[in-house]
Amino acid sequence: MKPQTDDLSRGTGAATPDAAWDPMQYSHFADHRSRPFHELVARIPTLSPRRIVDLGCGPGELTLTLAARWPDAVVIGVDSSPEMLAKARELDPDGRVQWVEALAEEWEPAAADGPVDVLVTNATLQWVPTHLRLIPAWFEELPAGGTFAMQVPANFDAPSHRLMRDVAARHPRAAELAPGLDRARSVALLETYAALLLDLGADVDAWQTTYLQVLASEEGAEHPVLEWVRGTGLRPVLGVLREDEERDAFLADYERELEAAYPRRPFGVLFPFTRLFAVAHKTGEPTGTPRGNSPDTSEIPS
Ligand SMILES: C[S@@+](CC[C@H](N)C(=O)[O-])C[C@H]1O[C@@H](n2cnc3c(N)ncnc32)[C@H](O)[C@@H]1O
Numbered sequence: 001m002k003p004q005t006d007d008l009s010r011g012t013g014a015a016t017p018d019a020a021w022d023p024m025q026y027s028h029f030a031d032h033r034s035r036p037f038h039e040l041v042a043r044i045p046t047l048s049p050r051r052i053v054d055l056g057c058g059p060g061e062l063t064l065t066l067a068a069r070w071p072d073a074v075v076i077g078v079d080s081s082p083e084m085l086a087k088a089r090e091l092d093p094d095g096r097v098q099w100v101e102a103l104a105e106e107w108e109p110a111a112a113d114g115p116v117d118v119l120v121t122n123a124t125l126q127w128v129p130t131h132l133r134l135i136p137a138w139f140e141e142l143p144a145g146g147t148f149a150m151q152v153p154a155n156f157d158a159p160s161h162r163l164m165r166d167v168a169a170r171h172p173r174a175a176e177l178a179p180g181l182d183r184a185r186s187v188a189l190l191e192t193y194a195a196l197l198l199d200l201g202a203d204v205d206a207w208q209t210t211y212l213q214v215l216a217s218e219e220g221a222e223h224p225v226l227e228w229v230r231g232t233g234l235r236p237v238l239g240v241l242r243e244d245e246e247r248d249a250f251l252a253d254y255e256r257e258l259e260a261a262y263p264r265r266p267f268g269v270l271f272p273f274t275r276l277f278a279v280a281h282k283t284g285e286p287t288g289t290p291r292g293n294s295p296d297t298s299e300i301p302s
Pocket of ligand 1: 055056057058059062078079080081103105122123124232
């Protein structure tokens with residue numbers, strides 16, 4: 001089974017000028033965004049981890065909940081965004097968590113200064129196009145009893161993202177906008193993640209959920225789905241377009257499409273959102289080599 005793209009060659013995302021992460025913007029809708037994290041972490045079977053890494057920790061609130069659940073563990077939050085890490089440090093004045101700036105593509109468990117028993121990565125790997133190549137190396141580094149737990153949005157074909165690409169495709173700067181928007185295609189099928197981890201000898205618990213999110217919508221306010229994607233999926237567009245009429249025109253066009261696709265109703269706007277989860281537990285002796293045929297990841301550059 002192949003990932004949903006044939007072109008994952010853009011690496012870290014540094015090649016496309018995404019807008020910087022804005023912790024304030026991202027923290028809107030915090031309830032909707034945090035629920036999948038808690039549902040993921042609830043399935044981690046490792047009882048007394050010594051070290052826990054939250055890869056792509058963002059603004060840190062959720063990482064701090066790991067520290068609360070496992071008070072004796074060393075907890076490390078890794079993220080490539082200085083803005084996100086600054087917010088995380090602000091939320092953690094006592095330094096309970098070690099906050100580390102690094103790209104997921106370059107970070108290795110060995111950097112953690114001791115065995116990492118739990119590696120959590122929530123809503124991050126969609127920004128890391130080479131992640132299907134990275135996961136096996138991360139899993140192999142876990143000691144016996146360790147767990148790798150991931151969640152990624154699987155909404156590349158949802159109207160929110162399809163319409164963004166449609167509006168970008170008819171924009172005068174379409175060629176510059178396309179690469180950043182295509183990056184989310186690197187999210188693979190649920191079966192691909194499950195097979196990849198099963199082949200490594202893991203006990204795998206994998207599932208997919210569509211949350212029917214109800215977003216509040218105030219008369220005259222920006223459409224809430226636009227507000228939602230501003231903090232995440234729209235950043236590649238915001239990074240390319242100038243902060244003037246050029247950006248305003250794009251947003252007005254896109255918002256018109258969103259108004260039709262996600263109509264405002266008296267109770268708000270229904271915004272279905274699908275997410276994939278995989279929890280891989282390493283039991284017994286580490287296997288070292290895959291047990292069976294790995295999914296075809298040959299088109300993914302290392
Ligand atoms: C959608 S936020 C998720 C944050 C947090 N895990 C949560 O669930 O709220 C994605 C995070 O991934 C980080 N990120 C994106 N690309 C990354 C990369 N290549 N390496 C490390 N972190 C990355 C961003 O800086 C951002 O904080």
